Amino acid sequence: MDIEELLGNTPTDGEKPKTESPLLSLKKDLELYKESIKEVAIEIMVEGLSAYPIFVAHQLDITLGELILDRNDLGTSWSIHASTLEEFIERGIVKNTKKEAFLKSYKDASDFACLFVVVPEGANFVYFPY
Numbered sequence: 001m002d003i004e005e006l007l008g009n010t011p012t013d014g015e016k017p018k019t020e021s022p023l024l025s026l027k028k029d030l031e032l033y034k035e036s037i038k039e040v041a042i043e044i045m046v047e048g049l050s051a052y053p054i055f056v057a058h059q060l061d062i063t064l065g066e067l068i069l070d071r072n073d074l075g076t077s078w079s080i081h082a083s084t085l086e087e088f089i090e091r092g093i094v095k096n097t098k099k100e101a102f103l104k105s106y107k108d109a110s111d112f113a114c115l116f117v118v119v120p121e122g123a124n125f126v127y128f129p130y
Helices: 003-007 023-048 083-089 096-105
Strands: 053-058 066-069 079-084 112-119 123-127
Touching: 023 053, 023 066, 023 079, 023 112, 023 123, 053 083, 079 083, 083 096
Parallel strands: 053 112
Antiparallel strands: 053 079, 066 079, 112 123
């Protein structure tokens, strides 16, 4: 799923306008972060840590992955943690039985950041082009 699919805040005829999605601020922050995220993704792959880097975007306190971009230090809305598919499986976020399905949907990490976006209502994977 691409981030634009989750933004869907444009009303169609006959619908009331929706309130602005917090994902709009994520998209803005990702424009600033994308080069740093790409560097970390390449480093994770080159160092052999994982072929499947995953970045956790959040506005909450989480203990998943390693903090690489702190919203408090940067004056932005979202923080980013770097993780891997292996950690997601180990922590039970991606079930071992769903690994193959996940890999089929995983986009090339050289071209897209795989983001696990955590909001109070839940979490979902999205892909953001560098």
